[in-house]
Amino acid sequence: MMRRYLTMLFALLALSACDEMNQQPRYDSYEESPLFRDGKSLQSAPPGTVSRNARADAEALLNRPPMTSALLERGRERFEIYCRPCHDASGYGNGTVPARGFPKPPSFHSARLRLAGPAYFVSVITDGHGVMYSYADRVAPADRWAIAAYILALQRSQSATLDALTAAERQKLAKGGS
Amino acid sequence: MFQPAQVRLSQKCWNNSEARLLEAEFRVCAGGAFARVRFSSHPHEKEHFRAKGRDVPQIFTASADTRLRAVLALLALMLIAALAFLKYQDSAYATLRDWVRHQPVPFSHEHHVGGLGIDCRYCHTSVEEDASAGLPPTHICMTCHSQLWTSAPMLAPVRQSLAEGNPLEWQRVARVPDYVYFNHSIHIQRGVACVECHGRVDKMPLMKRAKAFQMQFCLDCHRDPAPNLRPPDQVTRMDWSSWKQNSSEHEDYGRLMVKAYGIQPSKLDDCSICHR
Structure with a gap:
């Protein structure tokens, strides 16, 4: 009888070591690994590795997609995420990060950039420019064209004449709307 | 009435092995208790026994009362322990809710998200396509x-x-157990806002876990996803108070999106949705 109680007690004690498979012998993303010398389970590809997407990416980078409203919408979304902190929502370069001391980026509405064209913006996003880092790892090639398209739209929005607006839009503008 | 039973049982006692003896004794006791009740309810019979010079048989040992109290105390203790354990499981201590972990750099989401207005996806780049949001x-x-x-x-x-x-x-803050296969991308694509699980990170100077991440938390939404769906293009928005205040403006949004996405809440709490 005593022995049975003892066995039960030990079984209970063993349960305390049981974490319900909370930690399983597999790696979460970014988990440490003793398998590799640098301690990373998430190893970077060996030098010379060609990405499976390399060709599609290169093609996407070369070919400017046709201008559509979907492209502009995508461009606006990506611009708001990756560009707005420095370039601000309208593209004048008065973002919150330059306000904290980061070198102020040039305005998209300067004469030089207004003539630059979308391929230039794509190349700057891809390779960086001045103190601006490359965004190639964060913005997919197709998205770079989308952002470039949105920058063109921003440029146009800041230099549009009243004649380009419809009567209804002009009325809205006169009322002080945006 | 009592006598014959006792005689029969004690005979059994003597005739059988030790194990049976114990059993028989127990039965005598049980028979005694039965008989005793009868005696007390029939004073006439009691008189009969007294006259014969026999007392009511003593069926409980001297320590029986102490043992009964001990058992009751143990039961009460077990109940309290069970309640305390349940309470502990939900506590911030056990779930790590609201606990700040030591990090190599005291990174402030309050400053970067709340102050500078940087979108979550600026840093957590894979959240839209991957299971992991990406550090x-x-x-x-x-x-x-x-x-x-x-x-x-x-x-x-x-x-x-x-x-x-x-x-x-970095020390991981928001973590689900290894048997949960959580995927960020589908939640983001369907418009479950970051803030629903991660809380107001724009108000956290140091990162902490906002929710307990218990199964009930996941199930609440999986069984009724409609109220937690938002326009996917605003998924990283932190402050939804105006959305909640003007609920009449979009009371159909979640319901319609559940339909549009083909979400079937009846299947969304299947085990295999989250567990493999």
Whole structure:
């Protein structure tokens, strides 16, 4: 009888070591690994590795997609995420990060950039420019064209004449709307 | 009435093995208790026994009362322990809710998200396509900090990480157990806002777990996803108070989107949705 109680007690004690498979012998993303010398389970590809997407990416980078409203919408979304902190929502370069001391980026509405064209913006996003880092790892090639398209739209929005607006839009503008 | 039973049982006692003897004794006791009740309810019979010079048989040992109290106390203790355990399981201590972990750099989401208005996806780049939201590699930090706070001691580990090519060793804050296969991308694509699970990170100077991440938390939404769906293009928005206040403006939104996405809440709590 005593022995049975003892066995039960030990079984209970063993349960305390049981974490319900909370930690399983597999790696979460970014988990440490003793398998590799640098301690990373998430190893970077060996030098010379060609990405499976390399060709599609290169093609996407070369070919400017046709201008559509979907492209502009995508461009606006990506611009708001990756560009707005420095370039601000309208593209004048008065973002919150330059306000904290980061070198102020040039305005998209300067004469030089207004003539630059979308391929230039794509190349700057891809390779960086001045103190601006490359965004190639964060913005997919197709998205770079989308952002470039949105920058063109921003440029146009800041230099549009009243004649380009419809009567209804002009009325809205006169009322002080945006 | 009592007598014959006792005689029969005691005979059994003597005739059988030791094990049976114990059993028989127990039965005598049980028979005694039965008989005793009868005696007390029939004074006439009691008189009969007294006259014969026999007392009511003693069926409980002297320690029986103490043992009964001990058992009752143990039961009460077990109940309290069970309640305490349940309470503990939900506590901030056990679920790590609201606990700040020591990090190599005291990164402030309050400053970067709330102050600078940087979108979550600027750093957590894979959240839209991957199961994992993605921790930013050091050079994403350095996109700004190559120019800003370049000699701040607080950021020394970031510069060291960049120089040596070793990743910063962040301590994980929001974690689900290994048997949960959570996928960020589907939640983001369907418009479950970041804030629903991660809380107001724009108000957290140091990162902490906002929700307990217990199964009930997941199930609440999986069984009734409609109220938690938002327009996917605003998924990183932190403050939804105006959405909640003007609920009449979009009372159909969630319901219609559940239909549009083909979400079947009846199947969304299948085990295999989250467990493999």
